[in-house]
Amino acid sequence: MASEVMSDARQRQELADELAEYGVRIAQPDDPPLFTKEPKSTMQPFHWKAADLARLLEKIGASLKLEQGGQRRTLRLTNPGLPYGTTPTFWASIQYILPGEIASAHRHAATALRFIMEGSGADTIVDGEQYVINEGDLVLTPSWTWHDHEHKGSKPMIWLDVLDISLVRSLHATFFEGSSEPRQSVNRISDRSYREFGSGLLRPMHEQRTGGPSPVLAYTWSRAQEALSQAAGLEPDPFDDTLLEYQNPLTGGPALPTIGTAIxxxxxxxxxxxxxxxxxxxxxxxxGQGTTMIDGKQFDWSKGDFLALPPWAIHAHQNRSDNADAVLFQVNDIPVLKSLGLYREEAADGAMSRGTAA
Known part of the structure; x- marks a missing residue:
């Protein structure tokens, strides 16, 4: 379609103004291609370095307030190839919260998560369930759930926030609601979902729910490390070595329907x-430290860095150390692609590779 020649180009151009009066149009010779042979994303590979982020976080921590309402104190990871967001479907940002501060309660249609990068002493409440959050923990905020955070420790805490707001905005389905109270009340059993499903092996026998987001709201770093340790005894995947997805115990699928998470x-x-x-x-x-090649460009990364990978970009990871593991946490929009039947994966030589990893 992109190379199709229009022999009636003049007639098409002459019709354009008349058709526009009635809210219709026909394809024109100078239209961008409707179909391309393969994906052509404007998203660019991008590398955010830990030292730069640390300096900027301290700067916003010293000058910006965290006040009642929906606004958080965050550094948004913006992609130079996109008009909005970090990737075509989600926005990643880094939240900086000081001792004694409360990120007040609100809810929104966008699905969200937070991965704790640094610090301890904060807790989060999601629809009445309260969890202490520590470095390496993953906390889910499914669509339209109330959530708030309070930092009771002595040093600043830093975590990664991810929201599928780009996807929700593109669907014109944005909703938001704030609360008159800074924090929610806590349920009588404050960690019910973890008690029911947190083992990862067993679940309530008569549970009726079969779909939607994971009922588990907090995935602890200790459990993730244990799973990685067990998986290290298996053969390495040729494309990703060891890659484990945070799963929904009800479905065996991704923990969230629109945002994939993996370690x-x-x-x-x-x-x-x-x-x-x-x-x-x-x-x-x-x-750890390593190198990722993305469409022929080299990115050398180390602890605390972020790296954005566009759709359909050829990429390969390397651990630069001969004696220490490198560990990467990732967020992706692969669950969306799979649910729409649009997920495809292949090796750089064009051969189809196993179709589940990122």
Whole structure:
């Protein structure tokens, strides 16, 4: 379609003004292609470095207030190739909260999550369930759930916030509601979902729910590390070494319907094969150092860095250390692609690779 020649180009142009009066149009010779042979994303690969982010976080922490209402104190990771957001479907930002502060209660149609990057002493309440959050923990905020946070520790806390707001905005389905109270009341059993489903192996026998977001709202770092340790005894995946997805215990699928979350280990000296897939990814380096090649461009990363991967970009990871693991946390929009039947993955040589990893 992109290379199709219009032999009636003059007639099409002559009709354009008349048709526009009635709210209709026909394809014109200078229209951008409606179909392309493969995805052509304007999103760009981008690297945010830990040292830069740390300096800027301290700066906004010293000058910006955290007040009642929906506004948080965050650094938004903006992509230079997009008019809005970090990827075509979600926005990643870094939240900085000081001791004694409360990020007041609100809810929104956008699905959200937070991955704790640094610090301890805060807790979050999601629809009445309260959890202490520590470094490495993943906390979910499903669509339209009330949530608030309070920092009771002695040093600033930093966490990654991700919302599928770009997707929700594109669908014109944005809703938001604030609360008159800074914090919610806590349910009588404050951690019910974790008690019911947190083992990861067993669940209530007569549970009726079968779909939607995960009933587990908090995934602890200790459980994630244990799972990575067990998986390290298996053969490495040629494209991602060891890659584990946070799952919904009701469905066995992704924890959230629109945002994928995974934790990845690159063993010492790992040098993964290049591949590509539909769907965008943002990586956060939990520990270690390595290199990722994206469409021929080299990105050398280390602890605390972020890296954005556009859809259908050929990429390959390497661990630069010969004696220490590298660990990456990632968010992606692959659940959306899969639910719409649009997920595709292939090795750099064009051969189809296993179709589940990022």
């Amino acid at each position: 990845q280990t690159l063993r010492p000296g790992a040098n993964c094969k290049p591949h590509r897939h539909t769907g965008s990814v943002v990586y956060y380096v939990v520990r």
